[in-house]
Amino acid sequence: MSSFTRSDLTDLFRAFAMRMAADRALLGELDGEIGDADHGVAMADGFEAAARALAEAEDADQTLGDGFTLAAQVLLNKVGATTGPLYSSALLRAAKTFGTERQISFDRLPEMISAMFEGIETRGHGKPGDKTMLDAWWPAAHVVTHDDTDATDTVTRLRNAAQAAAKGAEDTRAMMASRGRAARLGPRSIGHLDPGAVSAAALLEVLADWATRHEGAS
């Protein structure tokens, strides 16, 4: 059984940051259609800063909780907008979940998804169907908390969660935004993907991919 360590956390965030940098323009375009086009910048810069901070702090003898808290603080202070507080709350919840552990067994990784979902839900007061990042996080969290029967190994569970998130993001196309900046557009928001849901699905895909590589390598 492999484990997930503080240095794995840095590695994971590096992967998050690379993906957000790659998706920067796409997310900006999606956001431009119904918002203000800043989502790509916020996600790319925020995760880059978090990854860098995690790498710099890695020598210190940190717990996973410390790592997630650090990432949360950096995102909060770097990003602003709604993305900052929401992902910061998500990571603080993950920090609480993994607490003082220095490493966890690999099969606890899916807990990170439900913890992050709860953090976002609590901070943003959003509901599924509002056309927000929650529409990707919610189905993903649901998969890992409810749907354990046919997926026993961790990688499959993460993969299923990522797929649920991707589908959830796609489903935002038919939704009318009722929270956030796009809500002012009302009916005109229909027909567009929600950029927050798209970036959330990308993060979850990165997590699944990262876990696949990690499991293969160890």
Add this chain to the structure above:
Amino acid sequence: MGARGRTRDAAAPSDKRPPTRFGEDTLLWAAWLYYEEGLTQAEIATRMGVSRPSVNAYLADARTRDIVSIEIDPARFRALTLAQAMQDHFGLNDCLVIPSEGNDSPLIDRLGAAAAQLLGRLTKSGETISVTWGRTMLAMATRVSNGALRDVRVVQATGSTTAKIPWTPEACATRLAENLGARCIPLSAPAIVSAPQVRDMLLREPVLAEQMAVLAQADRIVFGVSSLRPESTIHTSGFFDAVSIRDHYHAAVGSIAGRMISATGARVDGPLEERTIGMDLDTIRKVPERLAVAGGMDKVQAILAALRGGYVTALVTDADTARAILNSEGYEDRPMRGPERPTEALPERTRVKKFLNRPRDAVDEAIAGALLAHEDRLVAVDGVPRAIRARQAPRPGKVGLVIGGGSGHEPGFLGYVGQGMADAVAVGNVFAAPPPDPILAATIAADGGAGVLHIFGNFSGDLMNFEMAAEMAEAKGIPVRTVVTTDDIASAPLDARSARRGVAGNVFVFKIAGAACNRMLSLDRCADLASRAAERCMTMGVALEPGASIDTGRPSFSLGPDAMEIGVGVHGEPGVTRTEVKSADETADLIVDRILDEIDLANGTEVALLVNSLGSTPQMELYILNRRLRRRLHAHDISVHVTLLGHYYTSLDMVGVSVTLMQLDPELKELLDDPCDSPAWTQI
């Protein structure tokens, strides 16, 4: 998707009735065939089974009477195009799309009326019709009429629901049967029972078994589509009183006859499935004719799911809903074909030249430059690059005023820091709220021991970050009060004022609050005055061209060569509606009309006026607009005490204007006249 192909041209030559989507409107049908399908008059004559001179007369009539859209009634034409697209895309036999606006009756009633007409026409003697429940179904049932039918049976598609609502399954079925002169067959059981065993027992009861057997013979089902939003029929019907949607129906987006479906229309199983009495989804799909009646933006996802799942053979909806459904499927709204009016498109801006180094350094470099340009007034807060304070701040015993928001609104926000204005500002990334850190640093820098007032525009990011910063400041013993501006009248109706954006009205609110703080009033008093100023500000913005992102250099949304966006946000986000470009006077009228609609003359007839460039509109045009604005205000006996005109609250390089009016009373007027000295507003 089923019956694709049985579309518009499927009518046999002997069937000379207009296809459903034209209603009974022969002229509309003829005009459609001629203008839209390009048939000759002779071909139309064959198709309609009339003589060629008749076709000629129809077309002449259609041109002279207000019936068809191209030259006549756009709403109907739109609806037709949409109905056609819906039919083609989803393989429907029939689709009736009613205009979304029109008369004053609610959408549900109008959908019901349209469905009633259609159902009355489609139903044949000897049919068994199954019907679900809900507002739309009842609206339809009360309006339907056809006295010529014989041996029609109407049967409830499900058992009964809670009696708390008037549109129960029994009510819908009974009323429909009455108005069709049909026999009503109820289902003598609840729609939801407490346990699967109860259902099985009930289904063995001879009475119910007989009723269910009739249901199984349905030739036609008429159903509404419910969303699963908290306000939806399925909730008020009591379906989820004992079952958590969250645990069991997370994949569901809508429901038909009390059965849950996913975004693709697949059945979503849950604990209710085994406890529901009525038609199930598989049985519904086997009914030969399946008419769905539903509309409204909140239902788009649910209706789309029903269409994708193949539950629908005929649909009655409204134009906005149809368009939204098609947009969700990637269909581009076709521009109206009409009398050809070629317009020379202006070359669209795809890339914009800007004075930048690395885009990501833009905000920090702009702040550095601003500090140098205004070094007599502004100072950086030590160690926090995105917090800036006034050189004189803090002043002991004075309430500190902290403002802030995203960059890209220059001279907003740092232009309003200085003597008699804000004490400190927190600056975010372009169009993004600042994080709590700089807001907290600005709060500490502004604190003179009498508390701090936060003022910012109503955006979810600003709310979250300022709220967090205020909590941190309170924890450090600094009392904070917050005033959120909501002056953008285009962004939400008056009864939802708290949902409105805060835009250029900020400028006046900052000034009033700054003067109040400067007079050493208490924190509560300053906050109350700022609130009053905020309530009395009304702003309306119009854009001719979008601004361009500094990150990509591309326009932030696209606006056609002849289009103008009304009610634009200040973050490059699209506005509320779009219209063709108007002249300066027409534009000023459009803005002032909207503002005058909301003016409460009890709040005074003296105003402060801000004619604000959104970035790329020059002063010359602002002056032209101002001339008309003043004339219109004068005609309403509204006098202008102060005019600000120029770049006060921009949206990068958007081409456009916003107009703000603040209604004054003696107290606000005095505060407005107080001296101040800040980079963007100085008066002695």
